[in-house]
Amino acid sequence: MIRLTLGDVNRKSPYEITFNHGDFDFTTDAGVRYSVSFIEDVPLGGCDTFQFGFRKREDTHTSHDSKVKDTLIAIIEQFFAENEDVLLYICDTSDGREEKRNRLFIRWFEEFATPERYTMQTANAIVEGQGFYAAIIVENRNPKLEAIIEDFKQTAESLTGEKP
Numbered sequence: 649m650i651r652l653t654l655g656d657v658n659r660k661s662p663y664e665i666t667f668n669h670g671d672f673d674f675t676t677d678a679g680v681r682y683s684v685s686f687i688e689d690v691p692l693g694g695c696d697t698f699q700f701g702f703r704k705r706e707d708t709h710t711s712h713d714s715k716v717k718d719t720l721i722a723i724i725e726q727f728f729a730e731n732e733d734v735l736l737y738i739c740d741t742s743d744g745r746e747e748k749r750n751r752l753f754i755r756w757f758e759e760f761a762t763p764e765r766y767t768m769q770t771a772n773a774i775v776e777g778q779g780f781y782a783a784i785i786v787e788n789r790n791p792k793l794e795a796i797i798e799d800f801k802q803t804a805e806s807l808t809g810e811k812p
Contacts, residue, residue, distance in 0.1 A: 650686045650698055651730040652723070661722035662715040672723060673705075676713050681705035684723055689736050692784065692803070693795030697734040700724070721760045728766075728787045734796055739781040750781035757785065764788065769797055771804030 652672070657665055663674040665684075672684040685701035702720060704710070727735060737753060739746035750772070757768065770783040784800050786793055 649688070650727065650733065652686075652726055653730060656729070657722050657726045660725065661719045663719045665719070665723065674719055676710075676716060678710065678713065680708060680710050680713075682716065682719075684720065686727070692734050692736075693792045693797070693799040695732070695734050695786075695790065695792045695796050697736050697784075698727075698731075699736045699738060717756045717759075720756065724757075724785070725760075732787065732790050734790075735785040737783045737785065739779075744778075746779045746781055750779075750783075754783065761785075767793060767797065769800050771800070 654665060654667055663676060665672050665674045670685065673681065675681045683703055683705055686698040687701060689697045689699045691697055739749045765788055767786050767788055768783055772779065772781045786796050
């Protein structure tokens with residue numbers, strides 16, 4: 649189970665975050681509700697791994713809102729402030745927009761993160777005509793960093809048949 653101090657996240661987040669049935673929820677100025685989850689996954693490199701989930705609660709079209717990015721970054725930053733775990737990101741494939749989601753998430757994260765503090769490894773493949781995009785994010789202070797990266801590369805290679 650992850651540790652995440654809601655008060656610390658809310659001090660940095662432009663939207664107020666609440667904890668609701670295991671998810672971290674927030675509502676935008678336009679009334680769009682989002683949910684963020686951390687689901688324990690298979691360990692990588694001997695380190696706990698949590699799959700990062702992010703979704704709209706309703707299927708509505710929304711315009712660009714930079715506060716959403718800032719809210720997600722506040723959550724991720726607090727995750728790493730309190731945990732030495734691996735964050736696993738897998739794009740939702742339910743509507744065929746996974747490639748766009750992947751590019752957006754990576755761009756948002758790269759705007760926030762510095763290579764001195766974080767390592768991100770990505771992997772992607774086309775499986776039965778559908779794109780599969782995944783990434784891990786690890787804080788460089790993690791003592792198992794090299795083992796985590798190697799384990800992710802081996803796992804991605806075995807799933808995709810290609811080297812990431």
